[in-house]
């Protein structure tokens with residue numbers, strides 16, 4: 001598989017009068033290969049947006065090596081910009097424009113044939129609503145319009161920063177279906193999120209960032225398997241006696257909140273049912289406890305107890321007011337330090 005995005009040792013420090021020096025990204029690595037739907041996960045303030053902004057040349061990294069579609073970024077990003085679509089932060093559009101007019105303008109500005117507008121509206125499922133004003137769109141429709149604008153160039157790589165943010169369950173499902181259909185059409189997708197269930201449903205690969213550092217990366221199933229503690233949920237009539245029997249058999253047993261036991265140390269579940277059954281305790285339920293991305297994420301990032309460094313409230317982490325349109329046209333990107 002060829003690398004579509006490579007980041008090695010990315011470091012970015014922000015300096016502000018109020019908060020002094022803050023290391024937002026601290027030696028971070030990321031590898032996204034062709035054909036992946038790659039989830040980029042991290043708690044609030046862990047460095048996801050800064051990483052994406054550095055990758056796209058929107059903020060200057062202190063150090064690190066980055067490539068996009070094989071070209072060093074941001075130096076030679078313009079060479080591949082036509083093959084990359086990116087949406088960073090919340091999309092904003094002129095409310096009085098229709099979806100169609102919005103895309104037609106963007107297509108003209110980007111030198112894309114107008115015929116492409118119909119194709120992308122179709123692709124994101126807005127074809128029937130293209131003649132309506134954007135101000136009447138739901139948040140989910142606005143997000144899909146943003147994706148449509150990023151698809152105008154028919155990109156090979158789509159980078160989406162928190163596309164499910166603020167969406168209701170139906171909107172999230174629409175976004176998920178859209179990402180799947182794009183991946184099926186051969187687009188490599190990098191999607192950042194802190195909605196873990198979503199990432200687990202959509203993505204085949206994941207990179208988890210915590211406090212600016214990579215703490216896990218790989219196929220979602222492999223990352224999960226690496227955190228499988230081989231525990232089982234066991235339901236029996238006498239949990240306390242069962243726990244004693246299990247301890248005596250050198251297994252572990254902990255009370256679960258609804259009277260069940262969480263049993264560990266058994267290579268296979270028949271060991272548990274045999275230990276209990278031999279003493280006349282019949283097992284009513286024996287379920288393997290598989291880790292989900294949420295438990296792995298909380299374990300790796302400590303997000304439950306130690307939330308990520310909070311976003312600055314002085315607005316220095318936000319785009320300047322008025323620069324609402326955050327659908328990034330890589331051909332016209334600016335660089336801030």
Ligand SMILES: Nc1ncnc2c1ncn2[C@@H]1O[C@H](COP(=O)(O)OP(=O)(O)OP(=O)(O)O)[C@@H](O)[C@H]1O
Pocket residue numbers: 014015016022023024042043044045046047048049050051194309310311312316317318
């Ligand atoms: N322009 C900036 N100036 C100063 N600090 C910044 C700036 N941008 C980001 N930061 C800080 O860098 C750290 C990482 O922020 P970043 O926005 O990259 O995190 P994130 O993972 O995208 O968070 P979220 O999920 O909340 O969007 C935070 O501590 C943030 O306050």
